[in-house]
Amino acid sequence: MTPYASIDLMSNDEVYGLEFSNDGQRIFVSYRNGGGIQEFPVEGGTTTDNTDPDNPITQSCPSCFENASTQAAIEQCILTISRP
Incomplete structure (x- = not known):
């Protein structure tokens, strides 16, 4: 089996789930010490950040997954859309 992607979550908390x-x-990751939940796209699609309800930010990345042929390219696509 070949790994699909390996992502540094850039968190000091331990993953809970x-x-x-x-x-x-998408994959949702929760943290043991109440660090919240992070969402990571693992296929093409869109995500919306509603942190500021008056100014939601929607990102789309369908083409980068279609063109990603290596693990490094897939990882870059995941990071690009999940971290504005």
Whole structure:
């Protein structure tokens, strides 16, 4: 088996849980010390950051997954869309 992606979560907290979205396009990671939940796309799609309800930010990255042919390219695509 070949790894799909290996991502540095850039968190000092320990991972508590990991869950796939119903559509299989995202992974949700929760942290043991209450560090919140992070969402990572693992296939093409869009994500919306509603941190500021008056100014939601939607990002789309379908083409970078289509063109990613190496593990490094997939990892870069995940990081690009999940960290604005």
